[in-house]
Amino acid sequence: MTRLLFMGPPGAGKGTQATLLAEKLGIPHISTGDIFRANVSQGTELGVLAKSYMDKGEYVPDEVTNAMVRDRLGEEDARTGFLLDGYPRTVDQVHTLDGILDDLGEKLDAVVELVVEREELIARLLKRAETSGRTDDTEEVIRHRQEVYEQTASLLSVYADRGLLVQVDGVGGIDEVQSRILAALPQAG
Numbered sequence: 001m002t003r004l005l006f007m008g009p010p011g012a013g014k015g016t017q018a019t020l021l022a023e024k025l026g027i028p029h030i031s032t033g034d035i036f037r038a039n040v041s042q043g044t045e046l047g048v049l050a051k052s053y054m055d056k057g058e059y060v061p062d063e064v065t066n067a068m069v070r071d072r073l074g075e076e077d078a079r080t081g082f083l084l085d086g087y088p089r090t091v092d093q094v095h096t097l098d099g100i101l102d103d104l105g106e107k108l109d110a111v112v113e114l115v116v117e118r119e120e121l122i123a124r125l126l127k128r129a130e131t132s133g134r135t136d137d138t139e140e141v142i143r144h145r146q147e148v149y150e151q152t153a154s155l156l157s158v159y160a161d162r163g164l165l166v167q168v169d170g171v172g173g174i175d176e177v178q179s180r181i182l183a184a185l186p187q188a189g
């Protein structure tokens, strides 16, 4: 049974590594960004609202995001483990997640942070922007998203204080970084 949070700045390879890790551990990969994007492409009410924030690189309001995560973690497949990617991102979300897990009688096993330096990230994202077609991949929005992410440092220290934070160097090939993550995890390494 594995319950993980996966954190890292935009462009750190978080999505790729999170997908591989969840597959390897046989747990659902729950990405709030992916859920929002799916809603945007389906044109749901949630999607229309989320898009207005995502296009500016801003966070979707906590009450909307929190309700979505509470629903998702309550689903059957998430009861035996999950890898939560891109959430929590605010102190309010940290507290909400504590409450959701308390209500479910569950505890986190680890919080993985992929560490990559800022200018390397911006270079990677500008390259991805050439092909992604994402409307939030302009240079201005990319820089803004990095600044917004840097405000999550205080969340990481909350998890570090709880002894849950596992920091992994995110520079290298996909397999190399995945091996580092697996080796660093208490239960999978």
Ligand code: AMP
Residues within 6 Å of the ligand: 010, 032, 033, 034, 036, 053, 054, 055, 057, 058, 059, 060, 061, 065, 085, 086, 087, 088, 089, 093, 145
């Ligand atoms: P991501 O794919 O994780 O970079 O997320 C893309 C966008 O979705 C973000 O820039 C936010 O607008 C929104 N988003 C994803 N996760 C959250 C979250 N936990 N809280 C608020 N907004 C979020």
